[in-house]
Amino acid sequence: MAGRNESIEKTASPGGRLRAAGLRPTRQRRLLAGLLFGQGDRHVTAELLHREAEKSGCHVALATVYNTLHQFTAAGLLRRVAVDPARSYFDTNTDPHHHFYDEDDGALIDISGEQIAVSGLPAPPPGMALAGVDVVVRIRRG
């Protein structure tokens, strides 16, 4: 739980954050950014975020939610997490870190990057560059 990067103000106005990422701050993006970044680290699916948006009043098409999630990911505001072959999760924590994945109810829990150490990593095959290391700790009711 120690220091995450506080120098990049997670609390800046949604508009500022979007602008800084090179995205035009439209009403929908502001809304989604608010939902995503306004309450600490989150793990969302498109479906879930869409439901939240609807509940919060402003109408956003599901397709727009998908588009926006991908734009945010391309802009480095989000990170896609592959744990379930059926669903895409998006993580608002873009620092290197890992996850518990609850296979029963599909919940993700962060594990800080410093907490886990992976040793013995072989070098990537020739011509390949390392793009990231993901550790998924699968857990179950037990």
Place this chain on the structure above:
Amino acid sequence: MAGRNESIEKTASPGGRLRAAGLRPTRQRRLLAGLLFGQGDRHVTAELLHREAEKSGCHVALATVYNTLHQFTAAGLLRRVAVDPARSYFDTNTDPHHHFYDEDDGALIDISGEQIAVSGLPAPPPGMALAGVDVVVRIRRG
């Protein structure tokens, strides 16, 4: 590359392997088992295995390939690997181990379980049991 478990004969007849897993050795299962287990460790998608089956002569419906992959997985002959939100990979190596994932062409490469060590794993939350630890090393042309 050191010792994988040779005591469980990977070279037994497809029929024997299936029988041992409690599956009736039908023509299609024999064919698929042959393709899967006859050439060392493999990583396949349903689509890929279906294409191979077609090429090898015997007709198998894609749905049957899916069913069979799931039956084999339930029987412990295969392991499902979640690296790509869009596709399911099945791994013929069921020992604990990890993977390189080539994001450009979707290839998986095994990393032996002994080679990598993960330290600092937090205990699962109360009431939860550890079900597995997957390390995915994402690599890219570069």
Place this chain on the structure above:
DNA sequence: ATTTGTGCAAATCGTTTGCATCTGA
């Protein structure tokens, strides 16, 4: 005004299911 994003519905992709038919023991 011009550029860029949005909404909607339809298309697409991977995957699963229902049901009649066939097959292995």
Place this chain on the structure above:
DNA sequence: TCAGATGCAAACGATTTGCACAAAT
């Protein structure tokens, strides 16, 4: 024989796309 598998096509859920409209600079 007869439980259990298969094939096929249709259903399905998640995701993407095409295009007319709307909003931001």
